[in-house]
Amino acid sequence: MSDIKKSGKKEQDRSKVKNNRSPQPDINRKGIKRENYNEHNQKRKLNNQSDKANSGKVSRDKKTVMKKQQVDKSNENKCIYAKKCGGCTYQGTPYSQQLEKKLTEVRRLIGRYCEVTGIVGMDNPYNYRNKVHAAFDMTRRGEIISGVYQEGTHEVVPVEYCQIEDAKSDEIINDIRGMLRSFKIKTYDEDTGYGLLRHVLVRRGFKTNEIMVVLILGSPILPSKNNFVKALRQKHPEISTVIINVNDKKTSMVLGGKESVIYGKGFINDILCGCTFKISPKSFYQVNPVQTEKLYGRAIELAGLTGKERVLDAYCGIGTIGIIASKKAADVIGVELNRAAVKDAIVNAKINDIKNVRFYCEDAGEYMEKYPTGLMHADGQNNANGHIDVVFMDPPRAGSDEKFMSSVVKLSPKKVVYISCNPETLARDLRYFKKHGYKAEVGEAYDMFPFTNHVETVCLLSRQDVDS
Numbered sequence: 438m439s440d441i442k443k444s445g446k447k448e449q450d451r452s453k454v455k456n457n458r459s460p461q462p463d464i465n466r467k468g469i470k471r472e473n474y475n476e477h478n479q480k481r482k483l484n485n486q487s488d489k490a491n492s493g494k495v496s497r498d499k500k501t502v503m504k505k506q507q508v509d510k511s512n513e514n515k516c517i518y519a520k521k522c523g524g525c526t527y528q529g530t531p532y533s534q535q536l537e538k539k540l541t542e543v544r545r546l547i548g549r550y551c552e553v554t555g556i557v558g559m560d561n562p563y564n565y566r567n568k569v570h571a572a573f574d575m576t577r578r579g580e581i582i583s584g585v586y587q588e589g590t591h592e593v594v595p596v597e598y599c600q601i602e603d604a605k606s607d608e609i610i611n612d613i614r615g616m617l618r619s620f621k622i623k624t625y626d627e628d629t630g631y632g633l634l635r636h637v638l639v640r641r642g643f644k645t646n647e648i649m650v651v652l653i654l655g656s657p658i659l660p661s662k663n664n665f666v667k668a669l670r671q672k673h674p675e676i677s678t679v680i681i682n683v684n685d686k687k688t689s690m691v692l693g694g695k696e697s698v699i700y701g702k703g704f705i706n707d708i709l710c711g712c713t714f715k716i717s718p719k720s721f722y723q724v725n726p727v728q729t730e731k732l733y734g735r736a737i738e739l740a741g742l743t744g745k746e747r748v749l750d751a752y753c754g755i756g757t758i759g760i761i762a763s764k765k766a767a768d769v770i771g772v773e774l775n776r777a778a779v780k781d782a783i784v785n786a787k788i789n790d791i792k793n794v795r796f797y798c799e800d801a802g803e804y805m806e807k808y809p810t811g812l813m814h815a816d817g818q819n820n821a822n823g824h825i826d827v828v829f830m831d832p833p834r835a836g837s838d839e840k841f842m843s844s845v846v847k848l849s850p851k852k853v854v855y856i857s858c859n860p861e862t863l864a865r866d867l868r869y870f871k872k873h874g875y876k877a878e879v880g881e882a883y884d885m886f887p888f889t890n891h892v893e894t895v896c897l898l899s900r901q902d903v904d905s
């Protein structure tokens with residue numbers, strides 16, 4: 438049975454969790470866990486951060502932002518862009534209520550299959566996103582703007598500072614915008630195809646402070662690229678790599694196919710649960726590393742690994758879960774569809790000096806269907822021997838599919854740890870597993886995306902005959 442406190446119990450005494458490997462956060466009567474969460478502190482932190490973001494050369498726009506923030510006394514934390522941007526469903530909702538709503542939703546959707554013990558919230562639910570994207574455009578008055586697309590449109594809403602994005606990344610984007618005129622770089626016009634800069638993507642390793650800047654251009658040539666990089670790095674020496682990505686298609690996808698590195702090594706590293714991970718521009722990496730550490734720590738704890746198990750990490754991305762779990766398993770197999778991510782995963786195993794992990798680039802369901810014979814895997818290795826004991830599965834929002842799940846059921850691992858970013862598809866998949874002999878023992882929600890209506894859930898399923 439899990440050692441998570443159940444809802445209905447009193448607030449946990451923090452001194453009791455001192456010696457835990459990964460301290461369990463406080464849980465209140467409603468099942469909401471908060472780690473030293475303190476509304477007052479958190480507001481102060483936000484103000485400090487926004488001050489930092491606005492420090493230095495204060496433009497007219499920045500002054501306006503600060504003024505509006507001061508004026509908005511009725512709800513100090515409410516974002517001034519909320520109405521136009523539409524990215525945050527819960528703007529203006531106190532954080533504790535956001536957590537309650539998310540927990541209620543998860544319980545509504547999966548409660549019939551699984552007891553959901555609580556939700557783990559953030560100590561400071563601001564500026565958590567390590568990946569920031571800005572679209573660039575020009576107003577009719579010829580002013581260069583950068584920000585987000587207004588919901589359902591391709592109209593750019595100018596944004597200087599976002600409550601949920603990394604403040605340093607926002608600063609970099611603002612400075613790039615400020616540099617464009619002097620470098621005679623025009624913004625790209627989606628209708629005419631005229632101009633150059635479409636988007637900027639910034640990714641920061643929160644633990645390593647390595648920063649990646651991706652300039653997404655409509656055509657491959659950036660004028661005076663070396664001077665541009667030099668000027669940008671003069672303002673932000675922390676930038677460790679700059680990449681040009683060319684997207685010359687009429688598409689709503691941000692990144693195009695071609696890439697060239699104009700500064701640094703073309704990727705950044707970050708550290709998660711004590712392991713180092715290489716992250717390329719196109720690889721998936723969780724956007725909230727603070728919560729990811731808690732979630733993955735818990736997922737691995739739920740698997741109850743003893744060092745003897747063969748583990749499958751399905752939908753493994755750059756190999757995070759499998760690599761972290763490999764220290765407690767006999768061996769790990771990772772499977773993932775995105776080739777760039779698999780390449781990163783293979784390098785990641787090497788960086789961490791981990792030898793008991795193998796990665797395959799394949800559809801997870803197809804891989805699993807072949808697993809028992811194992812003769813057709815990409816690298817020609819035969820995995821026929823070796824029963825899979827534990828499956829971690831972390832599919833995209835669409836959830837898993839019958840091909841994958843029916844193969845899992847056939848292989849009958851003792852435990853399946855399901856990590857889901859969409860409780861609706863999780864509910865559908867839990868129903869399938871229940872029908873085929875797996876019991877959902879325990880579920881726990883994690884708030885990976887404060888202020889949005891998204892929520893992550895981890896769920897432990899056990900083969901029923903094992904329990905009985």
Ligand code: SAH
Pocket residue numbers: 721722723751752753754755756757758772773774775778799800801802831832833
């Ligand atoms: N576990 C990883 C990635 C989770 S995101 C992490 O936490 O970082 C989901 C991943 O599933 C993405 O990397 C995506 O490329 C991959 N994916 C999507 N459909 C897939 C499929 N049919 N088979 C295998 N992987 C798939």
